[in-house]
Amino acid sequence: MTGKLMPDASLNPTSLVVGAIASAFALSSVLYIAWDISGGHVNPAVTFAMAVGGHISVPTALFYWVAQLIASVIACLFLKVIVVGMHVPTYSIAEEMTGFGASILEGILTFVLVYTIYAARDTRRGQVSSTGTLVIGLIAGASVLAAGPFSGGSINPACAFGSASIAGTFRNQAVYWVGPLIGAVVAGLLYDNVLFPSQNSDCIRGVSDGTVRV
DSSP states (O other), X not given: OHHHHSTTGGGOHHHHHHHHHHHHHHHHHHHHHHTTTTOOOOSHHHHHHHHHTTSSOHXXXXXXXXXXXXXXXXXXXXXXXXXXXXXXXXXXXXXXXXXXXXXXXXXXXXXXHHHHHHHHXXXXXXXXXXXXXXXXXXXXXXXXXXXXXXXXXXXXXXXXXXXXXXXXXXXXXXXXXXXXXXXXXXXXXXXXXXXXXXXXXBTTTTBOOXXXXX
């Protein structure tokens, strides 16, 4: 959309800031709405980490993945339809970067995002509040600012898949899947098993084991 609002949007730092702010508050709003309903994963990398960590079942994770990918495709299609003649841009890698480097960057940023999500969902830190969803959104916005000029700052495989599907090109798709999925899993396992291991309860989902503690 910034391409319609500003000429040479890709070369204008202002457009990057606008996109980052929009991403931050949009994600915060979605999480606030869906947090207590579906967990507000939104991102296949988050779902993958939750499944590997045992917080959700594999069938549930697959259902979430399908829903996330379909939603992304529909959103990009809707954008293309309502803005007549607009080319839906895909995520691309800067000339200065290799595919491997871009995947590493996306993986590191996804690691930070998923670690923040785990921390925000941990009931041992207190009840989940709107502050937690806002912090997650701000992390996503900061990632767009940091990686936007280099890899696009996707940190969400569904976003990359949706835009690529409508544009009809899947070039460099592996970059936006391999890096984020690995980064997400590492963040989840590190939080669960090394830094803040939990016993007898699933603190990330907030599901008690049924015992009464005095």
